[in-house]
Amino acid sequence: MRIKEHPIIGEIKKGRLVKFTFDGNEMEGYEGEPIAAALKAAGVMVHRHTSKLDRPRGIFCAIGRCTDCVMVVNGKPNTRTCVTALEEGMNVQTQYGVKAKEADEA
């Protein structure tokens, strides 16, 4: 959930509200914020399923180090969503192993 007003920081500066898709569903987020922040605000927890054990993963370090939060963004796998800025019209997909789910598997 987004923090509307903060006792110390006050209003948190954000870019303009833009639309993007997550696994085909339209979502909204602020331009320039990390993709992970937009997803978190929308309640998305699972960013990917691992290659070997098919386990869910999400945000862990949030600063681009652990690489747990990677997803397929605009077709590119292993994109660190916690440090990749959201852009209008982005296609964000849950990553399964090193790929997004094919349309016929979905």
Next chain:
Amino acid sequence: MKRYNLAVIGAGPAGLSAAIEAKKHGMEKVAVFDENSRPGGQLFKQIHKFFGSKEHKAKIRGFKIGEDLLAEAEALGVDVHLNSVVAGIYFPMKRLGVIENECLINYSADNIIIATGANENFIPFDGWTLPGVIGAGAAQTMMNLHGVQPGKKILMVGSGNVGLVVSFQLLQAGCEVAAVIDAAPRVGGYGVHASKVARTGVPFYLSHTVVKAEGEDHVTGAVIAQVDSHFKPVPGTEKHIEVDTICMAVGLTPMSKLCSMAGCKMVDKGGAVPETDKYGATSIEGLYAAGDVAGIEEASSAMITGRISALAACRKDCYITDGEFEKEYDELEGSINKLRKGMFSHENKGRTDITKTDEGIDLSMTLLTKGYVSDREIERFPGVVKEKGVHPVIECTQNIPCNPCQDACKFGCISVGEDITSLPYVNKASRCTGCGMCVANCSGQAIFLVNDDFEPGYSTVTIPYEFIPRPSIGDKGTALSRGGEAVCEAEVVDIKVSPVFDHTALLTMKVPKDMSMKARFYKGKEAL
């Protein structure tokens, strides 16, 4: 190839301070590289007021310090490269391979200061890979930089300063903190940080560890258990806690990869750090390490070590004379030594046998095991006095390097003394005007104003309040004890907000007279 007199890696407190210092001492071409889009390093997530004294920028909030440093660096003409990943450091060529603007750009430098800070530690446990298990740094990043709550209900693992500060920040962001746990038998961070969390009602479980994160797709709960003296969970002590997020604050490790990549001689200090002399010079000439990368401390000392390394580089390349260097170094050394004293100093790290303050007063054991000082224990500390009329009650019970309270009171009611780790004491409190500057300026939120002569049968207690919504005068709620238990009804009789208080509101509540030394937090009708 572009060559800098000084290239600094990392635009955090150490890096920015280093660049500023180098510029001030005549280096012409100075650059700072940082992988983030926003400089300042961890400072921008630090929304609390800093400790130390005036020279350490005490009572100023971390992000403000970051903004000031950046403005100064830019005004001096430091070349700040943002979104620039130093991908590699190449010796003996003294070259940086930097990824910026979708290119690999090589820069060389006469001197390099590595100020890359630290990485968070984590502890593995059953289910620690589930979404919802995060680092404390991640929580800070999400809420303080991006304005998104990391979760609704959070278990904090770790009671060091990071765990305590982040717990409080979570509360400020409107999240619920279910508990703070630590495998150690004692709270690791400053007691004042613990107290401000405990008084809101957050329970502390020391000698406890998290044994399992529950949930299928994401965290739906946690199981904690008591540990024995070998930190092994004791069977049968498991406790289920309903949370959606488990936040780990279990220490930091220097992010020293670039140092070892460059070929510095490394030593193990709870993680590999480059071997340095007292100026931060590594085994490679012209290569320095400053801030947490050279050994974990905190932002205030990082700023000083950054400056020292820059000065050393300036001396090496003859921007300043040996004499000038010695003079400035002595001053900085004096300044950093003030921070490195007290029971939380490096040499005391991990000690569990300290039982008395430097003044010889028995430490509060309740504070160390539950996060707050008990009503009985608080009486023995020098800041706690009973006076006529309004007066400060300083619940600062450990030797931490901090003295803004001393400067805050224009009327000389509060003294810390030369040694900034000494406990503050109240003198001539009769001169207290109730202005509240001490309450607002105390970085530990440990000062309260008590007036036992408010009206017959009632006292007032003024507390620092950094939450929203702010209650209004006339609101009625509950007063909580230091341990976060409801003790009596309370009525808000004053709420003061002022730019000089810097976002700390002073909330004055009316409580029954016998509660004035018990009531330490106000809880409105709607929960926090």
Next chain:
Amino acid sequence: MSRYLDRSADIGEFIPQPDDDLIICRCEEITKGEIRKAVHLGMWTMTEVKRLIRPGMGLCQGQTCSKHVKGVIAKELHISPAELDDLTARPPMRPVEMGVFGNEVESHE
């Protein structure tokens, strides 16, 4: 030169432990038990364990797990973690696209 290690020295038998299934390396999903077994196969350095079964070889290059891997190996060898050398630090510090890395340009004054 590396530290003298006689790989025939007796480190005892591999004894299964209840938390052997615990994931240590998150990127490559390597468990504590797998690391312990590798030590008993003769992998007595961080690098050998990494090369045989991959902890620290994933996307984050050991930034999250190194400390734990080291701890597990040290315990199995009955030595202090400080006696084990860290993995060699190599560029790049963060994953970088080949297209970007190959796009080398000269910096100018």
Next chain:
Amino acid sequence: MSNTTADVIIVGAGIAGNSAAYYCAKKGLKVIVLEEEMIGHGGSSRNGGGARVSGRDAREMPLAIYATRHIWPNLKEELGVDPEYRQNGYLVCGYNEEHKKGIQNRIADAAKMGIDMYLLEGKELKDKHPYVSDHVTCAGWTPTDGVANPLTATLGFYKRARELGARFITGEKVEKIKLYKGRARTVVTQNGNTYEGGKIIVAAGFGGKEIIKSVGLFVPVFKRLIEVIVTEPMPHMFDNMVGGMSGFYGQQTVHGSFVFGNALGREQCFAEITTPVSSSYNPANICHTIGVDIPALKEAKIIRTWSGWTDMSVDGVPIIGNVAEVPDLIIDIGCTGHGFCPGPASGYTLAQLANNETPDVDISKLAYERYDMAKKQPQYY
């Protein structure tokens, strides 16, 4: 025998040393392996993992052929460690007439040894290898070549040899060999220890040069830095090894990562550096070159670059075998950056020599004595 005495002392725990230890142990010989660094520290673990026969000098082809026919295919079962050997072919890309000529020469060399290699061009090339760019106009294709994982292969031999009783000591730098009545017998280490063996095998990469010098032999080898990039795991693109006449070589591993190296030509100037460091040039160059030939790889993210030494011999092929001048000394040096694939066959052969057997593989052309100026073998210079 004391615990510092063995039938065979092997200096160097790379792929040749480890496999030699394994084959010796299998023959029932008592073996001690001494290694300055850790297991597989040198070139054996630092290469592209190509298991190819094509494109080699005819003198070393027998070893490579023996390895790919008789050793690599069975290693997984034999060692109990998967060396990830896959015999899925090797594509070498070219984009001009000179490259095409080079490929045709390789095809001719291969044919002489009974190895099938073809020239691919135009539509056939694009159909079979759609990942190469239009820039690539011709390619050599050797279906029997393959790839393996240098890390697990090298460690696998160690693991198995150790299980069979070979004693490995790491952090034990051999400084010299001492003679006993004119025969190689003892090695002395920097730590001051001595080890005695009926045979001494020196398979220590460039480091072997100094050791061999201690008994008055000079091998004409120098060291060269190689650098390789490793990417994140990516969706499957190809199973075969891919190289370019422009100099790069590499594979997509079973884990999905791409591993690529390249020869840039300035590697030798780094020889004065004591520890191999990654340069700021080479990985960039590798990426650039590969981006031209395989454009889809531009999006693959590099997670690691690494570097290491290779021991180059002046005539480009290794020096392997007994040394006539110093009985009981067996050397394996100068593998010149392509010793990984034949490595196990070298080890197999070294073990046969150590056991006084006649080797199955013809290594006569790799002898140290070929550098004897009196012999004059101009075709090799």
